[in-house]
Amino acid sequence: MTALADVPLALAIPIAALVVLGSTLTLIGATGVLRLQSFYDRLHAPTLATSWGTGAIIIASALLFTFIDGRAVVHEFVIGAFIVLTTPVTLMMLGRAALERDRAEGGKAMPEMPEPDPSPDHGPDRGPDRGPNHGRSET
């Protein structure tokens, strides 16, 4: 704790503010997971924690340890980069799994299957439909 006592107030206040901001956003996200009713809604709650929730804590940590160690401590940003890169994989898997389940059960929350023909109410100013297949299955 001795090193922490040396941190000047002008630096300690923004660091504390960032930590409080990050943890508050994460807490709000966590309460969202508890309170939201539909599965698709709950997909959104943790993104608060993975965006600024993590971001603010990472910036605070980098600032504090850069000051204490007297050199640039930036490896926290690697954590942030990996969270940003890996969250879509999990979220897309969960979302798609829920969609498949809803379609199989015929639930009312499900959207219709995307039909290949362009309909006027979906993107009125989009270009014409492209070729039938690009060699890749649905992402």
Added chain:
Amino acid sequence: MTRLFPHPVLSLFLILLWLMLTRFSLGYLLLGTVLSLVAGWAYSALHSPRPRVRRWDVMPRLAWTLFSDIVWSNLTVARLLLTEGRSGRKSAFLRVRLNITNPNALALLAIILTATPGTAWVEYGSDSGILTVHIFNGAEAGHYRHIICDIYEPMLMEIFE
């Protein structure tokens, strides 16, 4: 050169990552360079076509737009979560026809939409080009359609296609 550095950008990022995780010194720079070269060869065996980035100068603009979007939507979603049950919020599925087909551009769009609270990438049909996004606040559907079609898609197109 291409055989030695099949993925120069990837290798460069790996060197940077290595230096960030260790500390900046000549020894670590050399070790990191060797490791990133090996990783580049290994990666080219897995995923041979190198992503072609045509316009690097659009990247900072994209990063800044994403940053301000994330800040804005964090506040919006946090407010909606705190007033949940009283605000009459209804989530919705939004379907957008995309013109981009480049897998790298689509991957980047997936990261963008997921990193931004309030939007979740649900499904994309590569045969139809229709993207299904779940949006937390259904009342903002027009806003999100505008953001995807008029802001991110043209930028991604400039970068990759």
